[in-house]
Amino acid sequence: MIKFFRHIRQNLLAEGKTGKPALPAGRYFKYAIGEIVLVVIGILIALQINNWNESRKQKQNLKVVYNIIINDLEKDYIEIDSILFNLKKREGVLDKVISKTLTKEYLLTHPAATNMMTGYPDFSIQTRGYELLKNIILTENNLTNDLDSEISNFYKTNLLEIKLDQDFLSEELKENYTHWKSTYSWWPDYVDDVITEDFVDYAISSQDFRNRVATFRMTLFRLYAPKLKEFQNESKILIDKINLELNQK
Numbered sequence: 001m002i003k004f005f006r007h008i009r010q011n012l013l014a015e016g017k018t019g020k021p022a023l024p025a026g027r028y029f030k031y032a033i034g035e036i037v038l039v040v041i042g043i044l045i046a047l048q049i050n051n052w053n054e055s056r057k058q059k060q061n062l063k064v065v066y067n068i069i070i071n072d073l074e075k076d077y078i079e080i081d082s083i084l085f086n087l088k089k090r091e092g093v094l095d096k097v098i099s100k101t102l103t104k105e106y107l108l109t110h111p112a113a114t115n116m117m118t119g120y121p122d123f124s125i126q127t128r129g130y131e132l133l134k135n136i137i138l139t140e141n142n143l144t145n146d147l148d149s150e151i152s153n154f155y156k157t158n159l160l161e162i163k164l165d166q167d168f169l170s171e172e173l174k175e176n177y178t179h180w181k182s183t184y185s186w187w188p189d190y191v192d193d194v195i196t197e198d199f200v201d202y203a204i205s206s207q208d209f210r211n212r213v214a215t216f217r218m219t220l221f222r223l224y225a226p227k228l229k230e231f232q233n234e235s236k237i238l239i240d241k242i243n244l245e246l247n248q249k
Helices: 002-015 023-098 105-107 126-137 146-183 185-192 196-204 209-249
Strands: none
Touching: 023 126, 023 209, 105 196, 126 196, 146 185, 146 209, 196 209
16 A cells, blocks of 8 residues: 555656645635735835935925024124114215215215215125025925925015115216216225315315215115115014024924
8 A cells, every 4th residue: 555655656756746635726816916916015115115205305404404594694684783783884974974064074084084085884694594495395295385485585675675675876976976987086096095175165065965875874774774674673583484494393
């Protein structure tokens, strides 16, 4: 009997039929579907983890950009404080011209008086953080929110309005220079920091000079300086909002 079973086994080995019994076709199909489902689930989980890590990285980048914007605004605030302080001193000299109280002695002993109409304090908004934020909004639109829109509008508006004021002042000074160099003999000496009697007389007695000072003063103290102060106030509010957003992250 044992020899008989050994003989059968040898025949099965020879025919390659010693493996596991074949599964019915229906069971093979279910098994294949199950394998596919497991693979798909694994891929989805991997993608979800990758997306989560990417989102976390993006939010961290945004946090860094917010802090840069705060730093930029704080620097701007300090610079404007210095500008407004110096403008206040110049305002007193311009007022003397308009009120006809400017004297020769004051003009000759106060350098700021002789240079009252030679320029204006330039101010350039720090935009490093804003440029980084624009890049994030452009490439990672899913991260944008109301705060990002508010920051963008703040910079767009102020960059435009401050530039317009500065352009207006520049054109005004350019027109003055053109007028003076083509009209008055004291101009060559004046540009070399030599104050002549002719210039002193012009600065103290000329209605033309009073008119130009009045226009310059209006532009400087009714447009430019108030705009800088407005920028300060708005930047302080924006810093508070950004800090609130950072504390919630």
